Amino acid sequence: MTDRRAESHLFSPFQLGPLTLPNRIVLAPMTRSRAAAGNVQTEMNARYYAQRAGGGLLITEATQVTPAGQGYVRTPGIHSDEQVAGWRLVTEAVHRAGGRIFLQLWHVGRISHTSFQPDGAAPIAPSAIAAKGMSFTATGPQPFSTPRAVELHEIPSVVAQFADGARRAKAAGFDGVELHGANGYLIDQFLRDGSNRRTDAYGGSAQNRARFLLEVTEAVVGVWGADRVGVRLSPQGSYNDMSDSDPATTFGHAAAALGARKLAYLHVVEAISGPMANGAPPLLPLLQQRFSGPLMINGGYDKQSAEAALAAGQAELVSFGVPYLANPDLPARFAKDAPLNRPDPATFYTEGEKGYIDYPSLA
Secondary structure (H helix, E strand, O other), rough: OOOOOHHOOOOOOOOEEEEEEEEOHOOOOOOOOEEEEEEEEHHHHHHHHHHOOOEEEEEEEEEEHHHHEEEEEEEEEOHHHHHHHHHHHHHHHHOOOOEEEEEEOOOOOOOOHHOOOHHHHHOEEEOOOOOOOOOEEEEEEEOOOOOOOOOHHHHHHHHHHHHHHHHHHOOOOOEEEEEEEOOOOOHHHHHHHOOOOOOOOOOOOOHHOOOOHHHHHHHHHHHHHHHEEEEOOOOOOOOOOOOOOOOHHHHHHHHHHHHHHHEEEEEOOOOOOOOOOOOOOOOOOHHHHOOOOOOEOOOOHHHHHHHHHHHOOOEEEEEEHHHHHHHHHHHHHHOOOOOOOOHHHHOOOOOOOOOOOOOOOOO
């Protein structure tokens, strides 16, 4: 097999803030539900990430910044000393393998169930609107619990939880962090008017609905510096019962405000293929114009479509989900035009090594 790195946009290096990435291939954040008791990462998780260290950057699975931010079984946290120690196993393994890794900071908001919440309380959200769908609990799928609208005086403490998660991520040895502002979780719930019906300073106009995102971003930048912080947005995604009456206005404002803060990158989820593709006109060109910094794109890309997007100047980086899940050496396979392993969806969220660290590499 011929190595085609020299003629590839994907294999050109990129300077991401202080980090020199050897290629433009990014491991997308993917929930795998493999955390141990206490939502702690283990040597098995360290091996999973180290296997994939050949990418330019790895972004971890979504990681809750508070016990109240959990919405799925066995998802890792970053709010206890034990969790920091578990994540340190991961960062050290990735760095030994020559990789770079960001932690994705997460709060699920209304996409939760009372069984995950401290004292069985209702989850928080910008407004008391239940999402349609099911939460994967310890006893099986359960309808999402109806949330309570977070009180105005509580919001600073939620922002502080993200800042604390950012500090703990630094203690765990990460190279930076990504804020999960996509896919219908808490930050996204504040952003979009389908889930945010507030009438105070955090609701109504696009500027007000972006306030929570920007306050969290500023708090995390205060820990890391702007050039080690990315934000992920999904401007037209409907996952987790999300909608917005004017996504161009909502996300155009958010992108401009984030761009003014000179972040490391904006990670845009807009599906070009697969079940999440909805045929809507893409907002990526608008966001590229408004953000004016490095863009990372995600949404069903393969090698050919990623190369084309980079060649056209649509983005600087491309993140890959399921293909990277099933191919720990995805960059090497892309370089050699080698066939890809077939993913096993039945093991995406199960326990143990099967479908997690046992996918074969070319070697």
